[in-house]
Amino acid sequence: MLAEEMRSCGHEVTNEAIRAECEWNKWLLPVPLLPLLPALPLYLASSRFRRIWQRHYFQPRQAIRPLVNDDVSGFDLVLLGTPKWLYLSYPVARWLDAVGGLEGRQVACFATFCGPPLKVFEIDMLFTPLEAALRSRGAFPAGRLAISSDHHEYFFFNEMRGLFRWLSHRVFGRRLADFTLDGVVGRREAARFCRQCCEALRNLEADSSRPRNSLV
Numbered sequence: 177m178l179a180e181e182m183r184s185c186g187h188e189v190t191n192e193a194i195r196a197e198c199e200w201n202k203w204l205l206p207v208p209l210l211p212l213l214p215a216l217p218l219y220l221a222s223s224r225f226r227r228i229w230q231r232h233y234f235q236p237r238q239a240i241r242p243l244v245n246d247d248v249s250g251f252d253l254v255l256l257g258t259p260k261w262l263y264l265s266y267p268v269a270r271w272l273d274a275v276g277g278l279e280g281r282q283v284a285c286f287a288t289f290c291g292p293p294l295k296v297f298e299i300d301m302l303f304t305p306l307e308a309a310l311r312s313r314g315a316f317p318a319g320r321l322a323i324s325s326d327h328h329e330y331f332f333f334n335e336m337r338g339l340f341r342w343l344s345h346r347v348f349g350r351r352l353a354d355f356t357l358d359g360v361v362g363r364r365e366a367a368r369f370c371r372q373c374c375e376a377l378r379n380l381e382a383d384s385s386r387p388r389n390s391l392v
């Protein structure tokens with residue numbers, strides 16, 4: 177959808193999927209994330225604790241398949257997407273280590289997660305470490321898009337999805353479905369993000385007349 181929108185603004189777009197070399201068992205995936213659980217109440221309550229945690233937490237990584245675009249220096253804008261696995265998904269964390277040419281690149285980040293866009297638990301927990309990782313590679317964060325998938329892998333009877341649906345009503349007074357790409361807020365957000373990306377490219381274009389290209 178993002179690629180189509182960018183093309184409709186006249187930009188050249190290349191797609192690349194970041195794929196794990198070998199899928200992990202779904203029940204093993206959360207194991208490296210468990211250390212946060214006892215500290216979660218403190219994490220949610222204290223911004224100071226969050227900043228410390230985000231600087232030092234253990235980000236798991238997963239080997240990825242060879243990339244077609246293993247150097248992104250030829251792209252004017254990179255749109256980097258990840259599902260939220262508490263923080264970054266493990267294959268995307270590996271991509272950030274592996275890909276070349278991030279230095280000086282503008283990178284707009286988009287993410288899917290089950291929940292509504294909760295400021296601390298979803299948005300901040302994902303985008304803050306993601307953007308810090310990008311800055312440490314010399315890239316410039318150029319935008320954020322958060323979309324609910326209204327889908328969660330855990331546990332046996334969709335308990336997590338049920339919890340997020342309840343939170344969505346409680347915190348936003350809206351159905352969780354409103355924050356998906358089929359929902360009114362999700363669609364609006366996606367359109368805003370695309371406008372932001374097109375504007376970033378237009379600003380680059382102002383410096384030269386060559387057509388701009390993006391990697392999604």
Ligand SMILES: Cc1cc2nc3c(=O)[nH]c(=O)nc-3n(C[C@H](O)[C@H](O)[C@H](O)COP(=O)(O)O)c2cc1C
Nearest residue numbers: 205206259260261262288289290291325327328329
């Ligand atoms: C290990 C793991 C951790 C997850 N953590 C979160 C989370 O913190 N918050 C959330 O809303 N969803 C969480 N999810 C659910 C995924 O983010 C959600 O299913 C995502 O939208 C899947 O993206 P996809 O549909 O593009 O694969 C987690 C899923 C996994 C496997």
